[in-house]
Amino acid sequence: MADQLPEIELQDHGSKGRYVLRSPGGAEAEMTFTKVGEHKIIIDHTEVPDVFRxxxxxxxxxxxxxxxxxxxQKKIIPLCPFAAAQFRRHAEWADVLAS
Known part of the structure; x- marks a missing residue:
């Protein structure tokens, strides 16, 4: 079913950005991030509307x-509770988890 989702769009606005999925009806699922220096990003929020659930x-x-x-070659600080939970479930992502 995930194969039917639209492509993810990256919107990079300097020190902040977001990854976005848009439904045909215009609803958006998003994950926002903030850059910390050159080599780290903080995932600070994930929101998925009902149409994507x-x-x-x-x-x-x-x-x-x-x-x-x-x-x-960046590291991720998952402050968003959803992203943090996904990092706990996916040990194979340890290489990009900021210590």
Missing amino acids: GQGAGLRLVTRAVEDARAS
């Missing part, structure tokens, strides 16, 4: 951030 949208947003962090 049960489709793995939140997990896809966090996974995309993990993939991007690996590609750019």
Whole structure:
């Protein structure tokens, strides 16, 4: 079912940004982040509206951030409770978890 979700869009606005999934009806699932220096980002908020519930949208947003962090050799500080829970469930993400 997650394969039917739209592509994730990265919106980078300097020191802040967000990953966004848009439904055909215009609803948005988002995960926001703040950059900390050159090598870290803080995931500070994840919001998934009802139209996306049960489709793995939140997990896809966090996974995309993990993939991007690996590609750019950055670390993630997951302050958002949802993102923090996903990091606890995915030990394979330890390489991008800020210590």
